[in-house]
Amino acid sequence: MLNQQNGYQPLSVKALVLLGLAAFLLFLPGRAVTPPFDRDEPRYMEATAQMLESHNFVDVRFQDKPRYLQPAGIYWLEAAAVSLTGSQNQRAVWSYRIPSLLAMSGSVVLTALIGSMLFGPQAGLGAGLLFMASVLVAAESRMATIDSCLLFTVLLAQLALTGALQDRMRGVSTPVKRAVLYWGAIGCGLMLKGPVILIPSFATPLMLGMLERDFGLWRRMRPAWGWLLSAAILVPWCIAIGVVSHGEFFRNAVGTNFLGKVASGQQAHGLPPGYHLLVFLLAFWPGSFFAACVAPMVWHARKQERVRYLLCWIVPHWLVFEAIATKLPHYVLPTYPAIAILTAAFLAQGGDVWRNWPSRIWGRALLAVYGVAWVLVGIALAVAGPTLVWVLEHQISVGAIVLAVGVLPLVGLSAWYMTRAYLQRAVLSALAAAMLLYVGLFTVVVPQLQSIWLAPRLTALVQAHQPCAESRVISVSFSEPSLVFLLGGKVLLTGAENAASEMKAHATCTVALVDKRDTPAFMAALGDKAKDAVSLGAVSGLNYSNGRHLLINLYKLRTASQ
Structure with missing residues (x-):
């Protein structure tokens, strides 16, 4: 004791x-290469960015809606970090973190x-x-x-x-x-x-x-x-x-x-x-x-x-x-x-106290089952990197494989120590496995998972083809807050009919992001203007927030001057 x-x-x-x-x-x-995690993180980021732009440090808002969920403390901390790093105009995710x-x-x-x-x-x-x-x-x-x-x-x-x-x-x-x-x-x-x-x-x-x-x-x-x-x-x-x-x-x-x-x-x-x-x-x-x-x-x-x-x-x-x-x-x-x-x-007690612990057979059985589950979780975490890169990107990542090869023996060594009641050695091996896993996961694996990072790719598409310096961006099919943050808060999230009405009213400087599932409704709402709708490019990938696979086109209406 x-x-x-x-x-x-x-x-x-x-x-x-x-x-x-x-x-x-x-x-x-x-921290710098990982895009905003939908959905909560970019909501905090965007509200903080708007706080800095408006200099209103009391009334927290996300776009034009009040964000009355909790006090303003976290927004003040993030605003201070962004201001001190001089990254206010860059929308750099690392400073908010x-x-x-x-x-x-x-x-x-x-x-x-x-x-x-x-x-x-x-x-x-x-x-x-x-x-x-x-x-x-x-x-x-x-x-x-x-x-x-x-x-x-x-x-x-x-x-x-x-x-x-x-x-x-x-x-x-x-x-x-x-x-x-x-x-x-x-x-x-x-x-x-x-x-x-x-x-x-x-x-x-x-x-x-x-x-x-x-x-x-x-x-x-x-x-x-x-x-x-x-x-x-x-x-x-x-x-x-x-x-x-x-x-x-x-x-x-x-x-x-x-x-x-x-x-x-x-x-x-x-x-x-x-x-x-x-x-x-x-x-x-x-x-x-x-x-x-x-x-x-x-x-x-x-x-x-x-x-x-x-x-x-x-x-x-x-x-x-x-x-x-x-x-x-x-x-x-x-x-x-x-x-x-x-x-x-x-x-920290060490010694032989673990050799006969737990003392009852049913206790040992339960602990053994939990130990097996623990090992399976460790194996799953170790192989998650190369598996995700293969399943989502259809690529073989040598770096992710090397990472798994480094983590798996440490998990196995920890399990071997567990079976012999050397728990102090087991925990040291497990800690080494975890630390190697996290460093590798965020430096090797996460940057390769491009298909799940839809918001940065859609932002790049809009910026490459925006028709005006202050273009009006409408998103019909992707309403995640990460897109709002990366586009500087200047994006309208709405349905196909409203998007079509906005495009017809402001055709020169308006573009719309529309998934293939919503395209028929969008074109129908455009009516006789549908023949003037042209795709400036497309982005495909997985919206991990809801599990939907998307193929999003960036549409613009041709005008008489074009």
């Missing part, structure tokens, strides 16, 4: 800096720091590496969305709570600076995604207080006045947006977006309870098998103060998001650092 001493020396500043640098370098590849890169790198450091404060330097370092190498973290760190930045604020609040827990274990008072950090982090989290941050930040000390029948940890956070700090961060913008939107922001953000996700599955994401537990195998890979290994030991040690604290961090948040109707993998991301810490803490 875990050592019962009251505290540990945290990782040194040098170790934390090196870990943060390693995370930064792991998350860096592919800077906040996520920095926030996730910082989250790795905070995970390691909290882990080392609770269980020692070895456990802290292991937790940081397990968290850094997970599939979901590798994906979220590369997208210009809220979740990486929100996670960073969650971890800042948990760092304050962990420090207060250590103070309680040592029998000393908690300095005010911890409460300031806690409520300041909550205020920043509220500015990013509204009340979501309250779930882990409030549930952890309150659940711990209920279990212990002592709310001392909560009182150490000075709730009597601390909430005023969070309010000071959030309320000014709330007043401003309330005035500008005449209250519409709160009706939509709270009533439709937040509460709507609780009652029903939004955007076809309604799934039953158990979804997050099932997806965990892939989302936390390669750490998922090792988390399963330690789960029974964590349960046996649940009454230990530090273990109980982490369980109070994980369980309430996980149960809330298993219960709500709308489910996406990143909803439980704030629990992953705590899971990584517990996993690393028990793995």
